[in-house]
Amino acid sequence: MEASKSRLLHRSLREAPPKAVGGDGVWLIAEDGRRILDASGGAAVSCLGHQHPRVLEAITRQASKLAFAHTGFFSSEPAEALAEALVGDEPGGLAYAYLVSGGSEAIEASIKLARQYFAESGQPQRHRFIARRQSYHGNTLGALAAGGNAWRREPYAPLLSAAFSHVTPAFAYHEKRDSESETDFVTRLAAELEAEFQRLGPDTVAAFIAEPVVGATAGCVPAPEGYFRAVREICNRHGALLILDEVMCGMGRTGTRHAWEQEGVAPDIQAIAKGLGGGYQPIGAMLAGGRIIDAIRQGSGAFQHGHTYLAHPLACAAALEVQRVIDDEHLLDRIQDLGRQLERRLTERFGNHRHVGDIRGRGLFQAIELVADRASRTPFDPALKLHQRIKAAALEGGLACYPSGGTLDGRSGDHVLLAPPYIATSDDIDMIVDRLGHAVDLALKSVG
Ligand code: PLP
Numbered sequence: 001m002e003a004s005k006s007r008l009l010h011r012s013l014r015e016a017p018p019k020a021v022g023g024d025g026v027w028l029i030a031e032d033g034r035r036i037l038d039a040s041g042g043a044a045v046s047c048l049g050h051q052h053p054r055v056l057e058a059i060t061r062q063a064s065k066l067a068f069a070h071t072g073f074f075s076s077e078p079a080e081a082l083a084e085a086l087v088g089d090e091p092g093g094l095a096y097a098y099l100v101s102g103g104s105e106a107i108e109a110s111i112k113l114a115r116q117y118f119a120e121s122g123q124p125q126r127h128r129f130i131a132r133r134q135s136y137h138g139n140t141l142g143a144l145a146a147g148g149n150a151w152r153r154e155p156y157a158p159l160l161s162a163a164f165s166h167v168t169p170a171f172a173y174h175e176k177r178d179s180e181s182e183t184d185f186v187t188r189l190a191a192e193l194e195a196e197f198q199r200l201g202p203d204t205v206a207a208f209i210a211e212p213v214v215g216a217t218a219g220c221v222p223a224p225e226g227y228f229r230a231v232r233e234i235c236n237r238h239g240a241l242l243i244l245d246e247v248m249c250g251m252g253r254t255g256t257r258h259a260w261e262q263e264g265v266a267p268d269i270q271a272i273a274k275g276l277g278g279g280y281q282p283i284g285a286m287l288a289g290g291r292i293i294d295a296i297r298q299g300s301g302a303f304q305h306g307h308t309y310l311a312h313p314l315a316c317a318a319a320l321e322v323q324r325v326i327d328d329e330h331l332l333d334r335i336q337d338l339g340r341q342l343e344r345r346l347t348e349r350f351g352n353h354r355h356v357g358d359i360r361g362r363g364l365f366q367a368i369e370l371v372a373d374r375a376s377r378t379p380f381d382p383a384l385k386l387h388q389r390i391k392a393a394a395l396e397g398g399l400a401c402y403p404s405g406g407t408l409d410g411r412s413g414d415h416v417l418l419a420p421p422y423i424a425t426s427d428d429i430d431m432i433v434d435r436l437g438h439a440v441d442l443a444l445k446s447v448g
Contacts, residue, residue, distance in 0.1 A: 094266070100310060208243070
């Protein structure tokens with residue numbers, strides 16, 4: 001459908017996407033009746049697939065009792081229960097949950113909490129944030145300023161706060177020199193971060209912010225061994241906070257509830273969203289360490305922030321049930337098993353492919369990166385829009401995956417991100433790789 005015939009503003013102002021009219025586990029149903037295998041849950045959202053009966057039931061039950069109560073006046077049962085489920089056992093010292101409506105809101109809250117903490121604990125000069133290039137932290141102006149994704153930032157650059165600076169990402173495929181070991185690479189990145197602290201003035205930095213496994217902008221990039229321990233040490237030494245953005249890679253996606261569990265470090269503040277509510281309701285959360293909240297409690301006594309739909313009862317009821325299903329059905333174990341299968345199958349199918357330069361990820365969060373030339377890691381010409389061709393060919397072949405294109409700095413090329421639902425079967429994983437292989441070959445043929 002032409003977008004001009006729709007009153008709804010779509011991402012593309014030229015073409016409206018087809019309508020999805022139904023869902024059934026790992027399948028999405030399009031208006032023409034076609035069943036599309038959902039291999040990425042949108043953007044790593046639908047972790048329990050579609051129309052999970054327990055989650056639908058929980059939403060209906062809550063809706064019949066109470067759909068909304070403003071947090072300026074009331075708390076609610078599902079909000080209290082969700083916070084308890086998320087931080088009742090204080091994972092890594094995270095003791096409080098602030099419930100918002102999505103990932104960008106969780107990041108905004110994280111940035112503001114870090115700032116307010118220092119403003120109220122005798123260090124008002126700490127107002128700077130260090131982030132990484134090729135990161136994505138959301139699309140609101142604060143989150144966009146934190147993100148290091150060149151093309152998303154460019155049109156809004158004059159509006160983005162100069163309080164954010166960016167260092168080299170821990171992206172071994174593009175940033176590690178061939179002559180360098182992984183350890184040397186980590187040492188070099190740590191030295192660069194240390195130098196950035198020194199350049200800004202270490203006691204002016206409030207926090208370093210990073211995704212443990214980079215999602216949308218780079219395609220499932222985990223950091224090399226030891227990177228986050230080095231980063232944590234630098235933050236500790238300078239008295240800055242570590243904010244981890246697990247909006248995409250968190251809530252089980254990489255095989256542990258929090259991706260940071262695999263790094264041996266815990267953040268001071270964490271943002272989660274997507275897999276928290278599995279797409280059944282819009283919800284995100286900021287998780288914060290006890291000492292940060294206690295300092296503000298003893299200071300002004302209130303987090304100076306808020307939105308109308310904080311801790312929305314329906315969203316909380318949905319997220320609580322999503323998390324209970326994950327626990328009851330031992331889905332973390334399943335993610336690890338299926339993740340190994342997905343990685344193996346991708347390696348079999350693409351390991352020797354002349355245009356697949358890298359296969360990477362963790363758990364059910366895996367990506368392939370397409371290159372024009374494997375030896376030199378040269379990306380395809382962005383004008384070819386290879387990722388869009390793959391997306392279209394995949395959809396045509398009954399597969400929804402999440403391809404993205406290169407960034408303006410030209411360092412990373414087209415990649416395809418896969419984030420299948422945790423309830424997928426082994427056969428589903430095989431079908432995802434088969435269909436993706438077919439789509440990639442078709443798209444490559446179309447660019448010659
Ligand atoms: N942070 C990361 C790592 C993300 O991947 C995203 C969304 O893709 C966001 C933040 C923003 O989340 P939302 O789109 O829910 O605002």
